[in-house]
Amino acid sequence: MNKAYRLFAVLLASLGLCMLAPQASLAQTGKKLIIGFSQVGAETEWRVAMSKIMKETIAKEKDMELIFSDAQQKQENQLKALRTFILQKVDFIVFAPVVQTGWDSVLQEAKEAKIPVIVINRLVKTSAVKLEDHTVTFIGPDNMDAGRFAANFMIEKFKDAKAPVNVVQLEGTVGASSAVERKAGFEEVIKGQSKLKIVKTQSGDFTRAKGKEVMEAFLKSTKAEGVKIDALFSHSDDMGIGAMQAIEEAGLKPGKDIIIVGIDGVKGAFEAMISGKQAATVENPVDYAKPLIQVIRDYQAKKPIPAWVKLKNTVYPAETAARELPTRLY
Incomplete structure (x- = not known):
C-alpha cells in the first residue's frame, strides 16, 4: 500500500508541476509564425527592392517564415494566392493589393478562418464588409x-x-x-x-x-x-x-x-x-519589413495598433x- 501511495504522490506532483509551468514561447518550441505575403509583381525597380528587403529581413527573424507570392500585376493571381494562404492556415496574411476593389469575399474568408490580415503599400476599398473589422492595419505612405x-x-x-x-x-x-x-x-x-x-x-x-x-x-x-x-x-x-x-x-x-x-x-x-x-x-x-514585424509583434502582445501605420515621403x-x-x- 505504502509503495503504491508513494507512486501516486509522485505522479500527482509531476502533473501539478506541468499544470503550473508557463507555456513555452514560439521561439522556445521551435514553431515559426508563417506569414503569407502576396506582392503586386516586379513591375519596377522599386517593387523588386521592396520584395528583396521583405524576404531578407524576415529571414533574419528566428521565429518567422515568409511564404512569398508574385501576383504579376493580376488581381486574379492575388486572390488565388490569398485563398491558398487560408487553406495553408498561415498565421498572418499580408498583401499589397493590385487594385483597390474586389476584396470583400476573400477578406471575409480570412476572417472566418481567424487569420489576421495586414494591408501594405496600397489601400483597399470594401463595399460589403467593414474594412476595420477585417484587417489589422494599413502600412504605407500618404x-x-x-x-x-x-x-x-x-x-x-x-x-x-x-x-x-x-x-x-x-x-x-x-x-x-x-x-x-x-x-x-x-x-x-x-x-x-x-x-x-x-x-x-x-x-x-x-x-x-x-x-x-x-x-x-x-x-x-x-x-x-x-x-x-x-x-x-x-x-x-x-x-x-x-x-x-x-x-x-x-x-x-x-x-x-x-x-x-x-x-x-x-x-x-x-x-x-x-x-x-x-x-x-x-x-x-521601400522598407515595409521593419514596420510589418513591429505590427505583428504588437498584435501578438495584444497592444493597440493604429488603423494606419504611416510611412514618410521625402522629396529629393x-x-x-x-x-x-x-x-x-x-
Missing part, C-alpha cells in the same frame, strides 16, 4: 501627399516661367490606390494655381516600357495639336525613365526641353538627376542626387 509634393516642386521650378506651362502626366496602374491618390494630390495643387496646365494624362501601368509608349503618343498628339510639352509628372520613376527614351528619340532633351518629376526614389532616378535628365523624385518608402531635388546616390539600395 500618396496624396506624394502627388502634392511633386506639384509644389514643379510650381516652384517654373515660378519665373511665362504661363502657360504645359504638363503631361503618366499615371500608374488603373484602379491602384497609389495611382488614384498621386493623381488626386497632384491635380489638387495644380488646380489651385493658374500657371501650370495639365494637357495630357494617361496610365503607363507603372512600367518603363509602357511609360515610353505613352510618352511617344503624348509627343505625337501634342505636336499635331501645336502644343509644346514643358513638364512631365510621372507616378513612378521607371515610367519617367522610359519617357526619357521617347523624348530623346524625338530629338528633345529631357531635363532641358521637358522637366521631369517622378515618384519612388529609385537609383535610376538619381543617376538621371546627376546627368541632368530629371529634376526631382519623391521617395516612396537634383542637387542632392550626387550625395544620395551611394546610399540607394535599389
Whole structure:
C-alpha cells in the first residue's frame, strides 16, 4: 500500500508541476509564425527592392517564415494566392493589393478562418464588409501627399516661367490606390494655381516600357495639336525613365526641353538627376519589413495598433542626387 501511495504522490506532483509551468514561447518550441505575403509583381525597380528587403529581413527573424507570392500585376493571381494562404492556415496574411476593389469575399474568408490580415503599400476599398473589422492595419505612405509634393516642386521650378506651362502626366496602374491618390494630390495643387496646365494624362501601368509608349503618343498628339510639352509628372520613376527614351528619340532633351518629376526614389532616378535628365523624385518608402514585424509583434502582445501605420515621403531635388546616390539600395 505504502509503495503504491508513494507512486501516486509522485505522479500527482509531476502533473501539478506541468499544470503550473508557463507555456513555452514560439521561439522556445521551435514553431515559426508563417506569414503569407502576396506582392503586386516586379513591375519596377522599386517593387523588386521592396520584395528583396521583405524576404531578407524576415529571414533574419528566428521565429518567422515568409511564404512569398508574385501576383504579376493580376488581381486574379492575388486572390488565388490569398485563398491558398487560408487553406495553408498561415498565421498572418499580408498583401499589397493590385487594385483597390474586389476584396470583400476573400477578406471575409480570412476572417472566418481567424487569420489576421495586414494591408501594405496600397489601400483597399470594401463595399460589403467593414474594412476595420477585417484587417489589422494599413502600412504605407500618404500618396496624396506624394502627388502634392511633386506639384509644389514643379510650381516652384517654373515660378519665373511665362504661363502657360504645359504638363503631361503618366499615371500608374488603373484602379491602384497609389495611382488614384498621386493623381488626386497632384491635380489638387495644380488646380489651385493658374500657371501650370495639365494637357495630357494617361496610365503607363507603372512600367518603363509602357511609360515610353505613352510618352511617344503624348509627343505625337501634342505636336499635331501645336502644343509644346514643358513638364512631365510621372507616378513612378521607371515610367519617367522610359519617357526619357521617347523624348530623346524625338530629338528633345529631357531635363532641358521637358522637366521631369517622378515618384519612388529609385537609383535610376538619381543617376538621371546627376546627368541632368530629371529634376526631382519623391521617395516612396521601400522598407515595409521593419514596420510589418513591429505590427505583428504588437498584435501578438495584444497592444493597440493604429488603423494606419504611416510611412514618410521625402522629396529629393537634383542637387542632392550626387550625395544620395551611394546610399540607394535599389
